[in-house]
Amino acid sequence: MKHLLPRRDGIGGVKRTMDKFLESRWFLRGFALLMASLMFATVNSPDDQPTNTSSPQNSAETIENVPVDTMYDEESLVVSGVPSTVNITIEGPTQIVQTTNALRDFRVFLNMSDLEIGTHEVPIQHEGFSPQLRVTLSEPVANVTIDERVTEEFSVDAEYNSDIIPAGYELDELTVNPETVTVTGAKGIVESIRHVRVFVNLDSEIESEETVQGSVQVLNGDLDKLPVSVEPATVDVSISVLQPSKEVSLVPVQTGTLEDGLVVENLALASDTVTVYGQQDAIDAISEIEVPFDLTGVTQSGSRIEVPIPLPDGVEELSQSSVSAVVTFEETEEASAEPANPQEDVEEPESQAPDEEEEENAEPTDQAENEEQNTDTDQELTLSALPVEIRGTGDDLRAAFQNPPGGELSLRITGEPEDVENISEEDISLYVEADNLDEGEHELEVQIDGPPEVTYILSQASVTIQLAEA
Known part of the structure; x- marks a missing residue:
């Protein structure tokens, strides 16, 4: 009588068993879950998370006092409220950040070409930066006032401290050369002008006659200095004294x-x-x-x-x-x-x-x-x-x-x-x-x-x- 024994395939049988296990749907699901967990842990690890400031490939720098250019009709208009400078922070690849700061081949400006007379909130724009940089302005917008540009002529009054007149003497003559100056500015500001003067500043008493140069001041009724341009900005003042006899x-x-x-x-x-x-x-x-x-x-x-x-x-x-x-x-x-x-x-x-x-x-x-x-x-x-x-x-x-x-x-x-x-x-x-x-x-x-x-x-x-x- 013959006994039938199970067939042993050896190594080939084990391989077929492993292939069957690996191809199992449950194995694939478990493996995918394990890999997802590992990836999640890696991404959210605080020790391994990169930042722009600490990464050797990225950095940030602040460029201070960058001039702000303006674009408008300068022949007929005057604009006030424009900041003279702003600070710019740039972030990105270290090499590009350093090159940009060194060359400064960029521009910050206000475009008011299409704006009418009045008060406006205008964004401060920039150009010339690499697209790989993130640019942040300290003042992103400016509140500006656009007014009509006017020019008028004013007489200059000379003022002096009485301490420069010696005891027993009196003022003989006080003259300004030129006698008038041209003031240019916004119409509303020019209309508020109440004083155009030059102050005689001397460290000692006048012996007979002195000629000094002084800066012209343009003031309103409250004696506040006004933002206008003056031509010429300085004048000569001649002052003489005499002793009555x-x-x-x-x-x-x-x-x-x-x-x-x-x-x-x-x-x-x-x-x-x-x-x-x-x-x-x-x-x-x-x-x-x-x-x-x-x-x-x-x-x-x-x-x-x-x-x-x-x-x-x-x-x-x-x-x-x-x-x-x-x-x-x-x-x-x-x-x-x-x-x-x-x-x-x-x-x-x-x-x-x-x-x-x-x-x-x-x-x-x-x-x-x-x-x-x-x-x-x-x-x-x-x-x-x-x-x-x-x-x-x-x-x-x-x-x-x-x-x-x-x-x-x-x-x-x-x-x-x-x-x-x-x-x-x-x-x-x-x-x-x-x-x-x-x-x-x-x-x-x-x-x-x-x-x-x-x-x-x-x-x-x-x-x-x-x-x-x-």
């Missing part, structure tokens, strides 16, 4: 105490007039200036006395600071009968000299005797209000006059006519030495610097000063 009379006035028996016959001024400078309203009120002549101690007829001219209120300057006069005496009958005691003439300067040793007091006496002997030949000059200089106080002390309070003295000068007649205040210096003195009150002898060939007699031989810590 007037010639007034000088009137000599006798002061002081005369010696007994002397009467002034004449006090003749070397100059009868002086020119005063100052504000116009101040000098208009002045017709004459009284000049006091202190004749105390003057005994010789023909003596010349020089004194400072008082400065009236409101006057800044005089054409001369001092004036001289020649005094002529007329003796009275009493003086003829009882001539003045010569000793009195000697004692006058002694009474004003400091109390010193007797030999020092004898010197003015001899001087007075010499004056009496040379009365017929000597000439006399009196200088009034001469300042006394305090020397040697240093930086640690400050000095003030106690007697005389103003620190001024009169000086009588006698000598040969040729020696005296040419002497003036500029030739004489009065001073005291305050070296090595402490704080407090001090009486100091007055020293005289001047021509040596004449004789000097001070109204007082010493002055009192007060020294205090500076």
Whole structure:
């Protein structure tokens, strides 16, 4: 009896079984599901997801201050509200981004060619960028106003700061060259113009005349600067000042105490007039200036006395600071009968000299005797209000006059006519030495610097000063 055994195909049978399994519908569905899951996981993985900024193939850069061009009828229209520049951000392949930023071969513009007068919202356009780039503008649109273009001529007013006019001076002339300018702008803006001016800007006072260049400003009623074009944009401004002046009379006035028996016959001024400078309203009120002549101690007829001219209120300057006069005496009958005691003439300067040793007091006496002997030949000059200089106080002390309070003295000068007649205040210096003195009150002898060939007699031989810590 034969047994029937199953047929074994070996490897070929296994292959047929696998082929049958792989061709199974359920296997294909499962495999597709597995692949889809893997792909989904790969795409949504945060670690593997690429970005433009981190990818070595893509990048982004911002280009700042790119000018905005405009397209419209510039001959008849004016546009306002257009931004002068915008910022542009470009994204894309790194090489293209870098090349675009380096070459900048692109354009940003507003096309308003077809727009009418009025206000419009206009998109800002661009061209010249690679299509592979993503372009973003910081201002994608602009609100613009289109108006009729007009041109008008305006006069230019010049303005200045009063601080540039020196004290005592007034404005003489202020001119602008050219006198008018041409202003171009939107009709509505030009109609709002209220001021067209130039400001004179100087760092110091004007001495006589200055010419400066200034920018023309166009303003509305609120003094806001208007967006218009001006031709020319700068003008020349010439400004000059003058010091009002007037010639007034000088009137000599006798002061002081005369010696007994002397009467002034004449006090003749070397100059009868002086020119005063100052504000116009101040000098208009002045017709004459009284000049006091202190004749105390003057005994010789023909003596010349020089004194400072008082400065009236409101006057800044005089054409001369001092004036001289020649005094002529007329003796009275009493003086003829009882001539003045010569000793009195000697004692006058002694009474004003400091109390010193007797030999020092004898010197003015001899001087007075010499004056009496040379009365017929000597000439006399009196200088009034001469300042006394305090020397040697240093930086640690400050000095003030106690007697005389103003620190001024009169000086009588006698000598040969040729020696005296040419002497003036500029030739004489009065001073005291305050070296090595402490704080407090001090009486100091007055020293005289001047021509040596004449004789000097001070109204007082010493002055009192007060020294205090500076």
